[in-house]
Amino acid sequence: MKNKMNFSGEHLAYLKKQKRKKILVISLRWIILAAVLGLWELLTFLKVADPFITSSPSRVIKTLGSLYASGELFRHVGITLGETLAGFFIAVILGYSIALVLWSSQTVRAVAEPYIVVLNSLPKIALGPLIIIWIGTGYTAIIFMTVIVAIILCIMNTLAGFLAVDPTKLTLMKAMGASRRATLAKLVIPASLPALMNTLKVAVGLAWIGSIMGEYIVSRAGLGYLIVYGGQVMKLDLVMTATFILCVLAGCMYGVIALIEKIVVKQF
Amino acid sequence: MLEFKNISYSYHTKTGETAAVSGLSFKIEKGQFASVIGPSGCGKSTILSMAAGLITPSSGEIVKGSGEAGYMLQRDALFEWRTVEQNIFLPLEIKKRNTPEMREKALALAKKYGLGEFLKKSPSQLSGGMRQRAALIRTLAAEPEILLLDEPFSALDYQTRLEVCDDVQAIIKSEKKTALLVTHDISEAIALSDKVIVLSPRPAHVIAEHPVSFANNPKSRRNDSRFAEMFEVLRTELGI
Numbered sequence: 001m002k003n004k005m006n007f008s009g010e011h012l013a014y015l016k017k018q019k020r021k022k023i024l025v026i027s028l029r030w031i032i033l034a035a036v037l038g039l040w041e042l043l044t045f046l047k048v049a050d051p052f053i054t055s056s057p058s059r060v061i062k063t064l065g066s067l068y069a070s071g072e073l074f075r076h077v078g079i080t081l082g083e084t085l086a087g088f089f090i091a092v093i094l095g096y097s098i099a100l101v102l103w104s105s106q107t108v109r110a111v112a113e114p115y116i117v118v119l120n121s122l123p124k125i126a127l128g129p130l131i132i133i134w135i136g137t138g139y140t141a142i143i144f145m146t147v148i149v150a151i152i153l154c155i156m157n158t159l160a161g162f163l164a165v166d167p168t169k170l171t172l173m174k175a176m177g178a179s180r181r182a183t184l185a186k187l188v189i190p191a192s193l194p195a196l197m198n199t200l201k202v203a204v205g206l207a208w209i210g211s212i213m214g215e216y217i218v219s220r221a222g223l224g225y226l227i228v229y230g231g232q233v234m235k236l237d238l239v240m241t242a243t244f245i246l247c248v249l250a251g252c253m254y255g256v257i258a259l260i261e262k263i264v265v266k267q268f
Numbered sequence: 269m270l271e272f273k274n275i276s277y278s279y280h281t282k283t284g285e286t287a288a289v290s291g292l293s294f295k296i297e298k299g300q301f302a303s304v305i306g307p308s309g310c311g312k313s314t315i316l317s318m319a320a321g322l323i324t325p326s327s328g329e330i331v332k333g334s335g336e337a338g339y340m341l342q343r344d345a346l347f348e349w350r351t352v353e354q355n356i357f358l359p360l361e362i363k364k365r366n367t368p369e370m371r372e373k374a375l376a377l378a379k380k381y382g383l384g385e386f387l388k389k390s391p392s393q394l395s396g397g398m399r400q401r402a403a404l405i406r407t408l409a410a411e412p413e414i415l416l417l418d419e420p421f422s423a424l425d426y427q428t429r430l431e432v433c434d435d436v437q438a439i440i441k442s443e444k445k446t447a448l449l450v451t452h453d454i455s456e457a458i459a460l461s462d463k464v465i466v467l468s469p470r471p472a473h474v475i476a477e478h479p480v481s482f483a484n485n486p487k488s489r490r491n492d493s494r495f496a497e498m499f500e501v502l503r504t505e506l507g508i
């Protein structure tokens with residue numbers, strides 16, 4: 001007889017094995033990070049690699065410290081983060097709205113398709129000069145760049161989510177006499193939530209690409225600016241430090257969205 | 269009641285026009301459980317779509333009672349993001365009849381047919397049979413005059429299917445609803461219906477109508493010797 005409260009020895013062994021596997025994966029992740037950083041530090045310390053060219057973890061920390069001390073750190077981080085978030089939200093909200101319009105009419109969809117395909121394939125950086133001339137060199141230009149980099153994907157992914165709604169459920173709504181609006185509110189939007197979450201995840205990455213690319217072209221401050229400036233004056237420490245901060249920020253933003261997804265998509 | 273009078277319907281595609289239904293006439297009395305069987309692809313679902321008002325016949329006239337039709341589909345189409353209870357309330361919300369009385373009635377129906385303990389659960393926690401039952405209660409919640417069943421059991425495994433189709437039929441009978449079932453399963457049609465309507469291959473029209481009056485529930489009907497006789501008759505008519 002099986003006892004509901006107590007697991008069998010076999011099951012306990014299974015659970016233990018699963019747990020051990022998880023610990024192994026997590027520790028390996030940290031070990032790899034530590035090994036890369038350690039080796040990097042060691043090679044520059046032993047002068048095998050020239051820290052002027054490769055920088056080093058200790059020099060990155062030092063640069064981080066001096067940026068912080070001068071108050072520059074949060075200014076640059078704040079500017080880039082602000083541009084990225086603004087671009088991200090505009091792209092997602094505008095992209096979602098456009099996808100709704102496209103969903104509502106097959107004709108509009110057919111008309112818009114070639115434009116979307118071309119805009120999707122176009123390397124947005126080609127628009128750099130136009131953006132500078134039309135919008136100027138302020139934050140707006142960078143936010144605009146972020147939006148155009150991220151929005152096409154937002155449109156295509158959310159639209160695909162809307163169109164993937166189970167046809168049986170659509171027939172059901174139709175048979176109940178549901179209006180287009182009710183179908184949207186009660187079926188299409190909730191059913192496509194997982195697709196929206198996936199879109200957000202990809203859009204985060206694209207928003208960072210957009211904002212840094214924008215800063216490469218026009219900026220006077222921000223992490224992208226630090227990278228370009230650092231490269232021009234051969235301050236590789238600055239380049240590495242800014243890149244490191246980007247990694248942390250992008251990781252955090254992805255983490256936040258993954259968390260939101262976990263909460264929102266629980267029912268699916 | 270529901271009556272089809274000399275109905276025709278054609279599909280239009282780029283490559284041409286397909287007559288799905290031609291000169292179709294039949295009548296279902298109030299409280300009757302009728303089944304439509306026919307070779308696959310003969311336009312059975314089209315008939316239900318027309319009865320539900322989703323598509324309009326090319327010619328002919330459909331006479332319906334004053335009430336609405338409730339549609340039950342091949343798959344239960346329960347919304348995963350809603351609880352069973354919220355799923356059952358869906359037609360009330362859509363038809364703007366989401367009053368406390370209507371909700372109370374729907375809940376009473378759900379409880380009466382054994383869904384009481386599942387109301388707050390998500391559909392994914394229900395078995396296939398229970399899901400189909402929830403879908404039926406959802407259909408009944410809006411108090412339709414006639415139920416249109418589009419092979420609602422075809423997605424279930426055989427054992428569940430026998431169980432669920434008897435179950436659904438019993439509920440429909442005890443709620444005294446008129447029902448039109450479309451199926452390709454001859455034994456299902458005989459077991460459940462008061463009347464079996466046999467359709468020709470496309471373009472569909474009625475080739476025979478058989479009232480079924482022996483034994484009074486699906487189970488005893490399946491065990492009756494007349495079941496096999498009738499099965500043979502229908503099989504011949506379908507040309508299988």
